[in-house]
Amino acid sequence: MNSMLVTLVLLLLLGFAYQTGWSRSSRLAQVEGRLHSKPIYHGALVAIWAIVPALLILGLWALFGTATANTRFRTLTSAVVLASAFGTGAIGLYLARNRISARFRARNEVERIIRYLLIGCSVVAILTTLGIVLSLLGEALRFFTFVSPVDFFFGTVWNPRFSSVGTGSGDFGLLPLLWGTVMIATIAILVALPIGLMTAVYLTQYAKPKTRNIIKPMIEVLAGIPTIVYGFFALVTVGPALAGLGAMFGLDIRATSALTAGIVMGVMIIPFISSLSDDVIRQVPRALRDGSLGLGATESETIRRVILPAALPGIVGAVLLAVSRAIGETMIVVLAAGNSPYLRLNPGEPVSTVTVTIVNQLTGDTDFSSPQSLVAFALGLTLFAMTLVLNIAALFIVRRYREQYE
Structure with missing residues (x-):
């Protein structure tokens, strides 16, 4: 799948969704008066509803999609996936646009989404740290089956002797x-x-x-x-x-x-x-x-x-x-x-x-x-x-x- 084409489609979808939410809420403000949330929040929420389903489909394709030697079939499959991503994004855009009203709390939902995003980033950082520690710990325990921890932590000679592969000598x-x-x-x-x-x-x-x-x-x-x-x-x-x-x-x-x-x-x-x-x-x-x-x-x-x-x-x-x-x-x-x-x-x-x-x-x-x-x-x-x-x-x-x- 052409990454430049995917990026262009996503940017177009994102920009169109934001503009749709912003313009609809602005027109509503002229008719109803003051809105609960500013048009910028309505635009951001519509953009989120449009871009997240599209990214989800593309992400699933990147994880589970299988490569094929048939160039024609691969091109057809990529086009179907891209069209599906764009279609689900358009559905999300339509649903979010219909939710816009004078009392709709778009700001609260955007802030809630941002909070969940920050929590997700924190979880990724924590899991990465845990993964590093567990990988080091697992391999270190394998090493201590060859070499005594006492000899390792208190030994005064370093000479691993690479010729002794597969043994604990050294x-x-x-x-x-x-x-x-x-x-x-x-x-x-x-x-x-x-x-x-x-x-x-x-x-x-x-x-x-x-x-x-x-x-x-x-x-x-x-x-x-x-x-x-x-x-x-x-x-x-x-x-x-x-x-x-x-x-x-x-x-x-x-x-x-x-x-x-x-x-x-x-x-x-x-x-x-x-x-x-x-x-x-x-x-x-x-x-x-x-x-x-x-x-x-x-x-x-x-x-x-x-x-x-x-x-x-x-x-x-x-x-x-x-x-x-x-x-x-x-x-x-x-x-x-x-x-x-x-x-x-x-x-x-x-x-x-x-x-x-x-x-x-x-x-x-x-x-x-x-x-x-x-x-x-x-x-x-x-x-x-x-x-x-x-x-x-x-x-x-x-x-x-x-x-x-x-």
Whole structure:
């Protein structure tokens, strides 16, 4: 079925139905006087009654329609389905048009439909989350039939040995990957927190409105840059620069290392901390600031002793959200961390993370019934649990802050 033709028919049906409902209610208003609902609601309701049956028929055809090699028969079937969709839409239009009257509560019905639509979208989001969790959990349980959970969560050696397909042999210790993830995320936060927080303080307390309107969008552009660009930047620019800087001071810093990935990731999450902290600081009651200044405190003392302590719960929530973003990052660490799954305390050496290992275990021609592939689901479930805990903690802190000041 020609998608352009279907789209054109649906748009024509939608526009004609809306115009029919709007014009009929407008004429009725001239005769009867004031209507319960504005013509825009009558037009929207007629359009909904016309478009929903048509979409339902087309959706059923897309789900259950069978393809055929006979081009002529396929064309005929598509035409019949399209005509049926248009016909049912016309019937819905006719029925909805006849319901229009001076006291008809079109606005209430449109708002009810919108509410049901929003509920449906929420249900889809919830079911998607549940589907992801259940799929990860099912495959992770299959993995734990090959490898003991104790060996997985407390093992210190990562060596899955792909040659042992279909067996449980190999070392699947999580700790080297978890340590690399935590190390890189920590470096990222050490980079992003002072820069992001001081940027937020400057924008809220010192910058003029014109300056703020220029600087804040420029900072938030960092959040829109694709992470693959950050990874390439880390690989070809930041890594060699750090290696050269370390050589000047007699330090052995690899071009691909936890330090390289952490610094670039810290730059990436600066907008998360600065924007959220900016919003939080602006919500602090101005009476606190004015009272501090009225008692003789300087502006810097007011910021350090009044504003930041008052905004601290919200700032902590922003930091936790940024940490969860850093933990789940993939492309930067794939290119810049070195992919070396060993327990190392030196941030200047290569490491590996949970996300990089998931990519490695599911890349290429792999047997998805082997522990070497199933371990990716156990790693994904672990990562999901980590980010879920951080997000819940952040939301709890932010909610508590809002209850205090709103």
